[in-house]
Amino acid sequence: MKLTLHVWRQRSSQDSGRMVRYELADVNPDMSFLEMLDVLNEQLLSKGEEPVAFDHDCREGICGSCGFVINGVAHGPQRGTTVCQLHMRHYHDGDELYLEPWRAAAFPVVKDLVVDRGALDRIIAAGGFISVQTGAAPDGNAIPVPKGNADMAMDAAQCIGCGACVAACPNASASLFTAAKVSHLNLLPQGQPEKADRVLKMVVQANEELFGSCTNIGECTSVCPKGIPLEMIARMNRDYLSAALVRR
Amino acid sequence: MTATVPANARSSLASFYDSVIGKKVVMAVTGLILFGFVVVHMLGNLQIYLGPQAINRYAELLRVSPGLLWGARLVLLGAVGLHILTALQLAKRKMDARPQGYQKYTPTTSSYASRTMLWSGPILAAFIVYHLLHLTVGSVHGDFREMQVYHNVVSGFRVIPVSIAYIVAMAALGIHMHHGVWSLFQSLGVAHPRYTPLLKKFAAAAAVVVVAGNISIPVSVMLGILK
Numbered sequence: 001m002k003l004t005l006h007v008w009r010q011r012s013s014q015d016s017g018r019m020v021r022y023e024l025a026d027v028n029p030d031m032s033f034l035e036m037l038d039v040l041n042e043q044l045l046s047k048g049e050e051p052v053a054f055d056h057d058c059r060e061g062i063c064g065s066c067g068f069v070i071n072g073v074a075h076g077p078q079r080g081t082t083v084c085q086l087h088m089r090h091y092h093d094g095d096e097l098y099l100e101p102w103r104a105a106a107f108p109v110v111k112d113l114v115v116d117r118g119a120l121d122r123i124i125a126a127g128g129f130i131s132v133q134t135g136a137a138p139d140g141n142a143i144p145v146p147k148g149n150a151d152m153a154m155d156a157a158q159c160i161g162c163g164a165c166v167a168a169c170p171n172a173s174a175s176l177f178t179a180a181k182v183s184h185l186n187l188l189p190q191g192q193p194e195k196a197d198r199v200l201k202m203v204v205q206a207n208e209e210l211f212g213s214c215t216n217i218g219e220c221t222s223v224c225p226k227g228i229p230l231e232m233i234a235r236m237n238r239d240y241l242s243a244a245l246v247r248r
Numbered sequence: 249m250t251a252t253v254p255a256n257a258r259s260s261l262a263s264f265y266d267s268v269i270g271k272k273v274v275m276a277v278t279g280l281i282l283f284g285f286v287v288v289h290m291l292g293n294l295q296i297y298l299g300p301q302a303i304n305r306y307a308e309l310l311r312v313s314p315g316l317l318w319g320a321r322l323v324l325l326g327a328v329g330l331h332i333l334t335a336l337q338l339a340k341r342k343m344d345a346r347p348q349g350y351q352k353y354t355p356t357t358s359s360y361a362s363r364t365m366l367w368s369g370p371i372l373a374a375f376i377v378y379h380l381l382h383l384t385v386g387s388v389h390g391d392f393r394e395m396q397v398y399h400n401v402v403s404g405f406r407v408i409p410v411s412i413a414y415i416v417a418m419a420a421l422g423i424h425m426h427h428g429v430w431s432l433f434q435s436l437g438v439a440h441p442r443y444t445p446l447l448k449k450f451a452a453a454a455a456v457v458v459v460a461g462n463i464s465i466p467v468s469v470m471l472g473i474l475k
């Protein structure tokens with residue numbers, strides 16, 4: 001099939017950037033979206049032009065490296081997948097696609113479709129961990145965990161930190177990401193000693209990174225490749241409220 | 249370690265409000281107060297169908313104790329003021345958080361109401377000012393008579409553009425409530441797969457009831473049912 005691509009090209013964080021139009025003649029419907037961009041890049045290289053930069057690593061939907069906005073939707077039209085798991089069979093001959101990087105003050109563009117997501121790492125560093133003595137592996141079932149909590153902690157832990165929630169949010173809020181990372185540990189016995197501290201510090205860090213404030217719009221959940229529910233945000237708000245109100 | 253009030257007591261309140269969640273709590277609590285008000289206010293308004301005596305007596309009842317009247321007014325004024333102030337700060341944060349927007353942005357599942365709170369809200373703010381000048385103070389009412397509520401409402405709504413302005417404002421209120429009345433629970437941390445869908449239905453139903461109840465009054469005047 002034949003496709004017209006409009007791709008955000010930006011040489012560096014200093015460059016102001018612009019959309020550039022490319023025609024792609026022979027797109028195989030079995031290709032993944034990133035393979036389609038690989039083909040485009042081969043063509044650009046053979047013409048001596050700079051290839052389109054985009055992040056990727058595993059290409060199997062588990063690492064969280066890839067991601068950009070396709071026709072206004074983070075990770076493209078297929079729900080529950082990253083862009084590396086999106087295939088060209090979802091498109092039709094003659095389609096016109098607009099590719100743009102995640103847009104947020106906290107995610108400066110590094111080059112083309114690549115943004116710096118260090119802000120998410122700093123939210124994790126602020127409290128997304130547990131402090132334990134490492135040593136011999138503890139007995140697997142030494143600490144009982146209620147099944148419901150274990151399930152929900154696993155749901156939260158599925159977050160791969162791709163940043164699509166921020167990209168899709170009209171407020172550019174990182175609430176779904178932060179909530180998943182807070183809840184993942186706050187639901188488990190191992191996370192209890194630092195529970196209050198964790199949520200306060202991670203929320204403050206998200207604030208300092210200039211992410212927006214959640215207004216419960218729900219676009220984040222809809223584009224999340226792991227389907228993290230909006231309920232996680234309410235859970236974080238609950239933990240934050242009780243931590244902020246009872247802290248001494 | 250000393251036994252005095254911790255030095256960070258004030259700063260922790262400030263950092264609570266400063267945080268993205270603290271502001272949402274302020275929006276939610278003030279929004280809940282305003283929601284309660286619009287429901288009670290609509291029920292009060294509907295007494296117009298019981299005739300001039302009933303609604304005029306209701307107006308007198310509200311004014312029995314100046315202390316109570318001004319107490320309630322201050323709470324409402326405070327809630328509206330805080331709600332608007334926080335909304336403006338959230339709006340600024342929204343602009344700062346995404347200085348460069350998308351050339352194409354396609355919403356997937358979100359409601360129209362949720363994306364237009366910053367439109368429906370300011371329409372309501374303008375309406376509140378106009379409404380107070382029209383039916384409380386009377387300064388923009390052509391034939392305002394002190395404490396004659398029935399007369400003021402009916403003669404006010406005989407002016408067609410006034411009725412239309414009220415109907416448009418109520419549509420904005422319905423849209424604002426449709427998102428706000430369930431969103432406030434989520435902001436306060438209340439969410440559950442069992443209850444959240446019910447809360448959304450409750451918000452939609454409350455919005456329809458309040459809007460329909462209020463709109464019925466200008467419509468009834470224009471149709472000559474209330475005269």
Ligand code: HEM
Nearest residue numbers: 215275276279282283335365369370373428429431432435
């Ligand atoms: C007077 C002008 C008003 C402005 C500028 C305004 C603006 C806003 C904004 C920007 C939000 C946050 C968006 C969101 O949470 O999705 C909001 C939420 C809300 N508003 Fe208003 N609003 C106004 C009046 C009202 C009135 C009269 C009511 C009463 C029905 C009301 C009830 C609510 C509720 C219940 C929320 C939800 C709070 C939450 O999400 O936690 N607002 N408003």
Ligand code: FES
Nearest residue numbers: 057059064066084
């Ligand atoms: S490249 Fe790893 S999730 Fe897409």
